[in-house]
Amino acid sequence: MTAISVKGLTKSYGDLVAVKDATFEVPLGTICGFVGPNGSGKTTTIRMLLSLISPTSGSGEILDEPISHPERYLSRVGAMIEGPAFYPALTGAENLRVIATLGGFPISRIPELLETVGLAGRGDDKYKTYSLGMKQRLGISAALLPNPKLLILDEPTNGLDPAGIQEIRDLLSKLAKEGVTVFVSSHLLSEIEMISEYLVMLRKGEVIFFGKTEELLHRSRPTIVVRATKTSDLKRLKKLVDEIGNPALLEGDELRIDADEKWGAELNELAFENEIVLKQITPVRPTLEETFFTMTEEER
Amino acid sequence: MKIFRAEWRKLRRPTLFFGSMGAVVAVTALVVSLLFLLIDSEMGNADRGQRITRDILALPSGISIGFSSSAGLLGIVALCVFAAQTAQEYTYGTLRSLLVREPRRIRLLIGKYLSMGLFAFFTVLFSAISSVVLAFALSGTAKVSTVAWTTSEAWTNLFETFVNVLISTFGYGTIGMVLGLLLRSPISSISIGVGWLFIVESILSIAWSPSGNWLPGSLLSVVANGGAPIGVTDVPSYSEAFIRVSAMTTAAALVTGYMFKRRDVAS
Numbered sequence: 304m305t306a307i308s309v310k311g312l313t314k315s316y317g318d319l320v321a322v323k324d325a326t327f328e329v330p331l332g333t334i335c336g337f338v339g340p341n342g343s344g345k346t347t348t349i350r351m352l353l354s355l356i357s358p359t360s361g362s363g364e365i366l367d368e369p370i371s372h373p374e375r376y377l378s379r380v381g382a383m384i385e386g387p388a389f390y391p392a393l394t395g396a397e398n399l400r401v402i403a404t405l406g407g408f409p410i411s412r413i414p415e416l417l418e419t420v421g422l423a424g425r426g427d428d429k430y431k432t433y434s435l436g437m438k439q440r441l442g443i444s445a446a447l448l449p450n451p452k453l454l455i456l457d458e459p460t461n462g463l464d465p466a467g468i469q470e471i472r473d474l475l476s477k478l479a480k481e482g483v484t485v486f487v488s489s490h491l492l493s494e495i496e497m498i499s500e501y502l503v504m505l506r507k508g509e510v511i512f513f514g515k516t517e518e519l520l521h522r523s524r525p526t527i528v529v530r531a532t533k534t535s536d537l538k539r540l541k542k543l544v545d546e547i548g549n550p551a552l553l554e555g556d557e558l559r560i561d562a563d564e565k566w567g568a569e570l571n572e573l574a575f576e577n578e579i580v581l582k583q584i585t586p587v588r589p590t591l592e593e594t595f596f597t598m599t600e601e602e603r
Numbered sequence: 604m605k606i607f608r609a610e611w612r613k614l615r616r617p618t619l620f621f622g623s624m625g626a627v628v629a630v631t632a633l634v635v636s637l638l639f640l641l642i643d644s645e646m647g648n649a650d651r652g653q654r655i656t657r658d659i660l661a662l663p664s665g666i667s668i669g670f671s672s673s674a675g676l677l678g679i680v681a682l683c684v685f686a687a688q689t690a691q692e693y694t695y696g697t698l699r700s701l702l703v704r705e706p707r708r709i710r711l712l713i714g715k716y717l718s719m720g721l722f723a724f725f726t727v728l729f730s731a732i733s734s735v736v737l738a739f740a741l742s743g744t745a746k747v748s749t750v751a752w753t754t755s756e757a758w759t760n761l762f763e764t765f766v767n768v769l770i771s772t773f774g775y776g777t778i779g780m781v782l783g784l785l786l787r788s789p790i791s792s793i794s795i796g797v798g799w800l801f802i803v804e805s806i807l808s809i810a811w812s813p814s815g816n817w818l819p820g821s822l823l824s825v826v827a828n829g830g831a832p833i834g835v836t837d838v839p840s841y842s843e844a845f846i847r848v849s850a851m852t853t854a855a856a857l858v859t860g861y862m863f864k865r866r867d868v869a870s
């Protein structure tokens with residue numbers, strides 16, 4: 304069983320192809336980050352997964368049920384799509400009761416859920432008096448009402464302060480430990496890379512990567528950054544390294560060499576033999592964000 | 604049933620519920636007061652300057668006249684409530700949350716409609732009660748005999764009027780919901796609905812009177828009155844009006860329902 308599996312999913316609006324032939328799978332029990340820049344089609348994909356809009360072509364399955372039959376799986380799915388949406392004149396708790404009643408979920412869980420998202424004590428205030436962050440939290444608690452097996456959140460950290468973002472990350476990790484599959488979108492990879500075991504990446508409506516986060520890291524080449532006391536030494540070193548066949552780039556007082564960490568010892572020896580004094584040798588793994596940019600560059 | 608109860612949670616909100624009931628009682632009181640207090644006025648005491656005399660009010664059907672004259676105003680309330688409650692799901696973006704919890708869209712509409720129907724039932728009930736109470740209270744001042752009002756004929760008539768007003772209110776509500784679904788904005792659906800039914804229709808029927816035979820607002824007022832309203836001629840019979848207006852609203856509801864089922868929800 305997979306949590307989400309889509310094949311050739313496409314959505315066009317006239318000439319504009321918002322999602323183009325998307326194919327990916329999300330296994331059960333992971334946190335999967337769904338990342339892509341603004342307008343890359345994240346929300347559109349999520350709307351199709353929840354059957355709010357119908358795909359132009361392609362198919363998908365959620366919890367092994369086809370997306371053309373949302374009534375078979377939605378009772379096990381919690382979702383927040385494109386920001387929270389509630390009735391401003393009702394209190395936060397009453398808003399949750401509307402949703403619980405509609406979905407047939409126990410109303411008794413509401414106080415506990417409000418507590419989970421940090422809204423304890425504010426449930427009886429009208430929704431329209433909430434701050435942006437509080438609205439977002441209420442949206443997440445609504446998504447948790449069904450006690451879902453799969454949680455789909457579209458940019459849940461929008462409008463939250465750093466502490467709030469951290470709280471949401473902790474909450475998602477905790478839910479994942481309890482066996483909930485989390486599919487969470489963000490336009491900032493850095494925001495979710497540390498909790499995402501799995502990633503689906505979109506660019507201009509196309510899936511450019513899906514798989515384990517580690518795997519993406521392995522795709523990116525590590526670098527060794529070298530500093531020396533004298534810049535002229537670095538220039539000499541660059542020549543030597545180039546001759547060996549490891550491309551190097553001189554940036555200010557740093558030499559960046561495309562090579563694996565293990566090559567560091569060899570490099571040190573090489574420098575010593577040529578009487579170059581090195582101040583520092585640091586192996587650097589690029590962040591996912593950098594990898595992401597490199598990937599999108601390459602595709603261009 | 605879940606859908607019905609979920610919708611009711613929104614409708615029972617005190618400002619909305621008591622606000623609407625208060626408005627209904629107030630307009631009914633106004634209509635009934637004019638009917639009794641202006642009974643000797645040259646300007647007339649009913650809609651469109653009609654005069655309804657003591658003799659007519661003293662009939663068994665007299666007790667229902669104030670109530671049935673309020674039907675148009677009850678219709679406006681129903682139209683506004685049905686249109687606003689439907690269209691605001693779009694403007695608040697709450698429709699997507701509803702559809703995630705109940706993806707069977709036609710069921711969602713039916714449950715919502717029935718819940719708003721209960722709300723409309725309460726408006727009609729409050730209007731009926733206040734009109735009867737006020738009619739008795741004002742009968743002395745207006746020197747109208749109430750002897751016939753307590754006969755079983757009067758009560759049967761009142762009950763029939765209640766059913767007819769309820770049907771017409773549901774008719775207005777259906778039109779409101781259809782407009783709400785089509786226009787997706789409370790303000791435009793209410794202004795177009797009220798503007799059409801109460802302004803454009805009057806102009807059309809004055810300009811060319813047979814058009815009243817096919818205009819939903821005129822047909823609904825025939826239904827509410829259980830036949831031609833007092834002083835109005837040239838209108839279809841009750842059963843004809845009923846059939847025409849139900850066919851029209853049902854067709855509109857089916858078409859909109861089908862569109863709603865198919866339409867992308869991207870708000």
Ligand SMILES: Nc1ncnc2c1ncn2[C@@H]1O[C@H](COP(=O)(O)OP(=O)(O)OP(=O)(O)O)[C@@H](O)[C@H]1O
Pocket residue numbers: 316319320321339340341342343344345346347348490869
């Ligand atoms: N209803 C619609 N009609 C026309 N175009 C649309 C519609 N919805 C989305 N689009 C287009 O589809 C593309 C993808 O939009 P989408 O909202 O899925 O992006 P996103 O990845 O969620 O972006 P963001 O990070 O800004 O939320 C955009 O170019 C957008 O303009």
Ligand SMILES: [Mg+2]
Pocket residue numbers: 345346347385457
């Ligand atoms: Mg989006």
